[in-house]
Amino acid sequence: MIRSKFPPKSKWKSLSQRPSASSASLESDVRGILERVAQRGDSALLELTEKYDGVSLNTIAISEEEIFDSESKVSAELKGAIQLAKGNIEAFHRSQVLKEERVETVPGVSCWREARAIERVGLYVPGGSAPLFSTVLMLGVPAVLAGCSDIILCTPPDANGNVNPIILYCAKLLGIRKVFKVGGAQAIAALAYGTESIPAVSKIFGPGNSYVTKAKELVQEKGVAIDMPAGPSEVLVIADSTAVPEFVASDLLSQAEHGPDSQVLLLSDSNRVIAEVLEEIDRQLPTLKRRAIAEMALNASRVIQFENIEQCLQFSNYYAPEHLIIASENAEEYVPLVQNAGSVFLGNYSCESAGDYASGTNHTLPTNGFAKAYSGVSVDSFIKKITFQNISARGIKEIGPAIETMAKAELLDGHANAVTVRLKSLSNV
Template identity: 50%
Template sequence: MKKYYFTKLSDKKKKELIKRKAISSDSVKKTVEKICSDVKRNGLKSAIKYANKFDGFSSDNVYVTEKEFSEAEKLLSSEIKSAVKSAYKNIYKFHAKQYPKDYFIETINGVKCGRKFLPIENVGVYIPAGTAPLPSTMLMLGVPSQIAGCKRIVVFSPAKDKINPAILYAAKLCGIKEFIKIGGAQGISLLAYGSDNFKKVDKIFGPGNQFVTTAKSVVSIDPDGCAIDMIAGPSELLVIADNFANPDFVAADLLSQAEHGKDSMVILLTASEDLIRKVGDSLNQQLKNLPRKVFAKATIESSFCMLVDDVNDAFNFSNTFAPEHLILNLKNAKKYLNKVVNAGSVFIGEYTPESAGDYASGTNHSLPTFGFARSSSGVGVEMFMKGVTFQSINKKGIKSLSKTIITLAETESLQAHAEAVKVRLK
């Protein structure tokens, strides 16, 4: 890891360290726009063509069959099924508390206003299948959509022939009945535009590579497309640790994110130079035993640690960076929670690894990256719903509001607005 001294950094250098890499190039955008346009015109036929070209798709059926769902369960060990079930229960328990409550109030006599939360009817869930199968992502997106009560939840994931059985098992727990073996930009396009034999969705959820992310961006600004959850970039982890932290714990946490891929970013902030040295030694040792050490090593080499004067400097940098994941490996870590302003998800104390949130603690691991944690939240039940407002006004109420409405309408030179009230007063 590169090493920096916070007090020696210029403002320009700090901005450079906070800046993320672009996730899409002109060539990627050009390729994606061509795919989106083709699928928009020709539907499922074109999507299958690209799935064959990019993913080697060769299945007889583009849909996962009931038989495949059943076979997937038989292929899994009892240990894996138990782990998936346990994670499902915790994720469900946490997300069930998020279900928003409807409310109605009387703002003034004769004027009643309310807000009712309704599920989005048709949602698409994208599950990547690049360097590793991700049943956890199936749970993180399937559970909140299930709790929200979405009528139709369709899952897309790339495959040559069969979908990973753990993903299918997780999907079945989430009540998924519609699962399509197409991924990439072609999958996103089909979700957004639909086809003669496939109904489009209203909103797409899920992470992916630069082609998937670019496709989500393209369809989200097309009037014929659909909404998306967020623009998701490479995984991020920032650790704030003190001299009480176990260096092996810190190193393990950094590696847990580093192994996602070479585009991931991990950062260590501490006031202890001794901890930096020990963490470096531990990283080298732990790397030797990782099956995905090529990915992890590339990430570690492009990431950095920073020596700060105190914890305040660490939080100032962290809040500006706005990490996807923030670990507080500090003595009495809970007392620092009020210093957290911008972060996707926070992991408090030495026995709270980021991987707990990735899999089974209950919180969601679909979180804002690219610094969007300054203004956005991670995936939750409310993202699969929309709030509809209602108002009911009786004769007494419109009379009470009339002067205010008419004055404001005439101030804005919108006379018809004013007349819509005046006609009711005659």
């Protein structure tokens, strides 16, 4: 890890730099894929699956039977764990379903908002080396709670043309019945434009590789909503003298094992804690299966010493981490100082992996500094709020003259006239 001590603010920009990943050919490759799917639908999906996933399928659809049969292929222990996680994610996300009150802004003018589900949403679940079934829960639970009527799940097939049964089991648990074996940019294209099998959706969710990310970016330009822009995963840990170095090291390593471009930062006001965490990393690293990946990520990672924890938080707000761990017995005291972060883990027992899987919070979070403007996925991501207003005769008399004056000042006399005809009709009564 690269160490800095008391960096001045002028250095913060370079200390916050994330790797930029996009290659020159990526965009044109992805545009090609999008076009092919837009023009030729399912047959393009089958060809692209053969090309990119190396498997020739007859159909991308997964039958309801296959979804139901998945249950027998998952161990009882894992099913129990998934059910516990699902229950907690439901409990937390259910608290996000709020009903708002009517506001009478002036007598006779009643305004309010009501939430409506986005009817048709697409969830993308990456495949690759591991079956990331936790993403099914993190996207599917809020979609179901929001009341989305049509939930389409796409995930790539493995080399044998199958989808991991754990992913199907999670879909089954949530009542998701439209699951398709298709991945990469071609899955995003199908969700954006629709094909014979896959209906076009209004919003696309989920993480993915650089093809998926670029495809989401490009379909967003065409008006399909996406959950948020993406970048490599990251954690920033602030550890004070009450932190447990063994725990902090395990948290940094759990982030580092994600990928060679994972961002890992340790901030502390204590030289001793930093030294002990680094020792612990050296001790724990060799025990990890993905140690080669973790080592690459750690080599590019940073340890920064500051004068005090307030300065650590200032830097953290500047960096705007996806995950922020405040490893301190007094972590709750620092909550008001957190301005920019995706999800915050307080105290010595709140490890990031708790939020990744089972505490109840969502793990789909803004990376790359996007936490300055974006929230993580929640029920809010699956609804829109519609404003309603009901204005009575008394109400239009109260605000009508102001509307006429403002509309005329904006040179829009048709807008004024819509009030004038109403006020006139009322003065005639």
